[in-house]
Amino acid sequence: xxxxxLRRLLQLVPVFLGTTLIIYYLVWGLSDDPFAGKCGQxxxxxxxxxTMTARLNLDDPVIVQWLKYLGGLLTxxxxxxxxxxxxxxxxxxAAPVSFRLAxxxxxxxxxxxxxxxxxxxxxxxxxxxxxILVSTLFLISLPVFVTGLVVKQxxxxxxxxxxxxxxxxPTILDLFVxxxxxxxxxxxxxxxxxxxxxMENSRADFVRTAVAKGLSRRRVVLAHMxxxxxxxxxxxxxxDLGALMGGAVVTEGVFNIRGLGGLVFTGIQRQEQTQxxxxxxxxxxxxxxxxxxxxxxYAVLDPRxxxx
Amino acid sequence: xxxxxxxxxVEDLRVEFGKxxxxxxxxxxxxxxxxxxxxLAVLGESGSxxxxxxxxxxxxxxxxxxxxxxxxxxxxxxxxxGADRERRRLxxxxxxAMIFQDALSALNPVYTVGAQIAEQFRFRRGxxxxxxxxxAAELLDQVKIPNAKQRVKEYPHQFSGGMRQRAMIxxxxxxDPELLIADEPTTALDVTVQAQIMxxxxxxxxxxxxxxxxxxxxxxxxxxxxxxxxxxxAGRIVEEADAATLYAHPAHPYTRGLMASVPRLDxxxxxxxPIPGLPPSLTNxxxxxxxxxxxxxxxxxxxxxxxxxxxxxxxxxxPLLRVLEDPAAGPEGHRAACHFAEQxxxxxxEEVLTP
Numbered sequence: 001x002x003x004x005x006l007r008r009l010l011q012l013v014p015v016f017l018g019t020t021l022i023i024y025y026l027v028w029g030l031s032d033d034p035f036a037g038k039c040g041q042x043x044x045x046x047x048x049x050x051t052m053t054a055r056l057n058l059d060d061p062v063i064v065q066w067l068k069y070l071g072g073l074l075t076x077x078x079x080x081x082x083x084x085x086x087x088x089x090x091x092x093x094a095a096p097v098s099f100r101l102a103x104x105x106x107x108x109x110x111x112x113x114x115x116x117x118x119x120x121x122x123x124x125x126x127x128x129x130x131x132i133l134v135s136t137l138f139l140i141s142l143p144v145f146v147t148g149l150v151v152k153q154x155x156x157x158x159x160x161x162x163x164x165x166x167x168x169x170p171t172i173l174d175l176f177v178x179x180x181x182x183x184x185x186x187x188x189x190x191x192x193x194x195x196x197x198x199m200e201n202s203r204a205d206f207v208r209t210a211v212a213k214g215l216s217r218r219r220v221v222l223a224h225m226x227x228x229x230x231x232x233x234x235x236x237x238x239x240d241l242g243a244l245m246g247g248a249v250v251t252e253g254v255f256n257i258r259g260l261g262g263l264v265f266t267g268i269q270r271q272e273q274t275q276x277x278x279x280x281x282x283x284x285x286x287x288x289x290x291x292x293x294x295x296x297x298y299a300v301l302d303p304r305x306x307x308x
Numbered sequence: 309x310x311x312x313x314x315x316x317x318v319e320d321l322r323v324e325f326g327k328x329x330x331x332x333x334x335x336x337x338x339x340x341x342x343x344x345x346x347x348l349a350v351l352g353e354s355g356s357x358x359x360x361x362x363x364x365x366x367x368x369x370x371x372x373x374x375x376x377x378x379x380x381x382x383x384x385x386x387x388x389x390g391a392d393r394e395r396r397r398l399x400x401x402x403x404x405a406m407i408f409q410d411a412l413s414a415l416n417p418v419y420t421v422g423a424q425i426a427e428q429f430r431f432r433r434g435x436x437x438x439x440x441x442x443x444a445a446e447l448l449d450q451v452k453i454p455n456a457k458q459r460v461k462e463y464p465h466q467f468s469g470g471m472r473q474r475a476m477i478x479x480x481x482x483x484d485p486e487l488l489i490a491d492e493p494t495t496a497l498d499v500t501v502q503a504q505i506m507x508x509x510x511x512x513x514x515x516x517x518x519x520x521x522x523x524x525x526x527x528x529x530x531x532x533x534x535x536x537x538x539x540x541x542a543g544r545i546v547e548e549a550d551a552a553t554l555y556a557h558p559a560h561p562y563t564r565g566l567m568a569s570v571p572r573l574d575x576x577x578x579x580x581x582p583i584p585g586l587p588p589s590l591t592n593x594x595x596x597x598x599x600x601x602x603x604x605x606x607x608x609x610x611x612x613x614x615x616x617x618x619x620x621x622x623x624x625x626x627p628l629l630r631v632l633e634d635p636a637a638g639p640e641g642h643r644a645a646c647h648f649a650e651q652x653x654x655x656x657x658e659e660v661l662t663p
Contacts, residue, residue: 205413211368212408213428213479214401223427228418303463304417 005296012288019284020277021066027273029062034273038082052082056274069277078278082271087278090263095282098259100172101251102244104179105186109237113187117194117233118226121202132195136188148181148254165256175257182251186240190233197229204228231301238294242287313385315519316342316365316404316487321379323360323369323543325590332590334360336543337379339629342519344486347510349522349534349551351566353587357543358523362489364389365521366406367396383487401428405480409492411472415464421448421475422460428482447478451508470501474508481512488513489521494529506533527570531555536640539563542588542598545629546645550638557653559632559644561603564652596623597646605648621647 028034035044035052052058056079057065072079078087120132139147155177156164162177201207202225210224249261260279267275299305323335335357342348350358363369365381367388381388383403388396408414416424425447426440435443441460448456451474464472473493480488490509494502510533513520524530530537530551537554539547539562547560558564565583585602588594594601600622627645634642634653646652 205408205410206416208368209408209414209479210416212366212400212406214397214399214483215427215431216397219427219431224416228416231418302418303420304465 005292008292008295012292015288016281016284017070020070020281021063023277023280023284024066024069025062027276028058028065034058034271038271055080073281079274081275085275087275090275091260091279091282094258094260094263094279097170097175097257098245098248098252098261100170101175101179101182101248101257101259102241104172104175105183105244105248106237106241108180108183109187109190109240113190114194114230114233116187116191117198118221120191121195121198121229122221124199129195132191136191139184139188143250144181144185145250145254147184148178148251151177151181152254168258170257178251178255178257181254182244182248186237186244190237193233193236194229197232198225201225201229231298234301235294235298238290238297242283242290245283245286313382314341315344315346315384316521317380317382318361318365319380319382321361321364321381322377323357323364324375324377325373330591333593334374334543334590335364335379336593338540338543338545340538340545340548342487342521344519345513345517346535347513347520347522347533349524349530349537350540351524351527351530351537351563352540353525355587355590356540358540359491361540362406362491362521362523366400366404366489368400368406401432401480401483401485403485404487404489405483405485407473407476407480407488407490407493410496411469411476412464412496414476415472417464420461420463421467422462425460425475425479425482428479432483443482444478447482448475450481451475451478451512453478469497470505473497473501473505477505477508477512481516484516485518487519487521489523491523492525493522494526495524502529509533527566539566542593543590544598544645545643546599547643548629549634549642549644550640553634553637553642556636557634557642557655559634559642559649559653560599560646561605561652562599565602565604594623596621596625597627 034056035049038044039048057068060068069079076088078091080086081090116132116136120129123129152162152164155161163174166174166178206228207220207224210220215224245260248257248259249265251257252259252261253265260283263279264276264283266272267279318341319339321335321338322333325332325334338357338361340348340350350361352358360369360374364374364376365388369376376389379389383399388399415421419427422441422444425444426435426437429435429440429443430437433440445456445460448460453459453471453474459467459471464475467475473496477493488509493509494505497505506529509520509522512518522530522534534551536548536550538545539554539560541562547554547558547563549559554563555567558567562583565581568581569583571580583602584604588598588601597603603622625647627647627649629643629645630649632642632644632649632653642653644653
């Protein structure tokens with residue numbers, strides 16, 4: 001496994017270089033004039049343009065700009081926005097919030113999703129199973145912004161149980177409802193995946209063997225059926241974790257949470273190219289690392305998979 | 309009956325699958341008994357109900373779709389059908405254990421072989437994980453797996469087919485059962501390994517004085533280890549006798565058919581005689597003798613001029629399992645469910661009866 005991990009870590013380098021180059025090119029290389037509209041209706045003053053051009057190496061070809069940017073990244077310098085904020089400061093403020101939100105969402109996915117899947121998978125056809133199937137289908141078919149707005153309207157405005165806008169440095173508790181909304185779609189997937197996988201495994205020969213050995217129902221279900229059924233579920237949750245970190249733009253928007261998703265959104269809106277590139281580069285790294293962890297975890301969960 | 313209750317007694321067991329018009333009568337009154345230290349071989353084609361009987365005995369039949377509609381299963385005189393679920397669970401492993409056909413799918417792929425054996429010591433005997441693994445290694449050693457201390461930590465997919473079946477046997481013996489049900493234990497293995505596994509099973513049975521039910525469709529496997537043989541067809545026992553008697557004077561055309569379909573090196577004819585046709589659909593078992601559509605003898609026997617019976621007795625009257633007058637049979641007797649069993653017993657097994 002050691003050599004495999006090393007090989008995978010080395011593979012991350014070209015993937016990271018490739019993705020950042022593409023992002024950098026899309027953000028900087030495609031616009032003719034990065035100063036267009038920057039200073040309202042007027043042209044930007046020449047000294048301002050000169051300072052910025054020098055700071056952002058705008059006179060160099062895009063590829064050279066990108067290399068210089070990467071050099072900065074290596075020393076932890078994410079660059080500065082036009083308005084003068086250090087991008088690294090923006091990220092340092094937003095990342096913990098996004099991380100907490102993703103954590104809440106993942107916990108919701110695991111606890112509610114797997115429990116629902118377990119209950120409906122074990123009971124088989126019946127009232128509970130139908131209820132879970134219909135409600136998960138309902139969640140899957142609704143876009144997150146609809147779920148989010150409805151939840152905010154009902155729980156926040158009508159009932160007044162939650163604050164409609166999350167405070168700047170929110171606690172896990174403040175993020176509970178937004179996390180629920182963010183995780184709802186994946187939670188429904190997890191429930192269905194667990195259910196199907198469990199039903200498939202419940203007819204497996206090795207489950208029959210476990211019963212024939214005289215093990216208790218609890219042991220048969222948890223150690224033999226569920227343990228084996230969770231392999232595809234863990235893979236899904238792992239991949240989803242990366243998406244939850246950066247893909248929470250809509251949920252963050254609805255509940256006014258200042259996380260990474262919002263940072264990308266405002267960056268695009270205000271044409272803060274440095275901000276967009278910085279955050280996206282970070283998200284790429286997170287995504288790659290999470291994927292690597294999932295692949296390694298997969299081998300732990302299923303001993304038939306060996307990487308060496 | 310003055311004897312103590314037999315180790316296992318199955319009486320008139322009936323099991324159905326499905327509902328309404330699609331109801332399949334899988335078992336239609338199966339009766340057999342196994343004594344301690346004895347091997348009963350249950351022979352028959354796929355779908356004859358061999359495995360369903362075994363699963364019903366073990367209490368692992370899936371209900372639904374299965375449904376036990378009648379009969380009794382007694383273990384040392386204790387009625388098991390309708391017994392408390394927890395009581396039945398405690399009997400599994402401890403009093404009766406089962407070996408399955410395909411050890412690769414019957415073992416859980418995500419746990420080590422040792423852990424799966426140790427599981428029984430941990431959760432049925434309350435042993436610590438460490439002690440249980442030591443016992444698991446001892447068991448692997450007993451079933452002659454070389455290097456047991458190392459292999460106990462390996463996963464099923466790292467074992468060869470024969471070794472997996474040995475591990476499966478070790479697992480079934482963990483709690484010292486008195487009855488071992490082996491459901492086609494050698495079908496998935498190649499011939500040389502088959503013989504080794506059968507030898508091992510026979511040896512372990514003798515050492516532990518276990519009763520054994522050996523389910524198979526392989527007559528060669530049976531000949532070497534079985535004390536008694538029960539032949540099943542369409543959810544019924546059609547013939548039962550001690551092994552020597554059954555081989556010497558098979559009394560049911562189906563048994564004779566099974567024997568004729570085994571390749572033999574000393575056969576002068578140089579070709580196999582498979583039983584024509586297919587086993588009957590269990591949703592629609594033929595009236596009369598269930599075997600009559602495939603029976604080479606049903607026609608002429610049915611209208612044999614010297615016979616006093618009516619023209620198509622095989623098609624209309626279900627032959628019951630009855631004790632035959634067979635002077636060569638052992639103390640257990642020779643039973644068969646064929647209207648003309650006596651005439652078959654008198655003939656030699658290879659003799660082809662023609663009008």
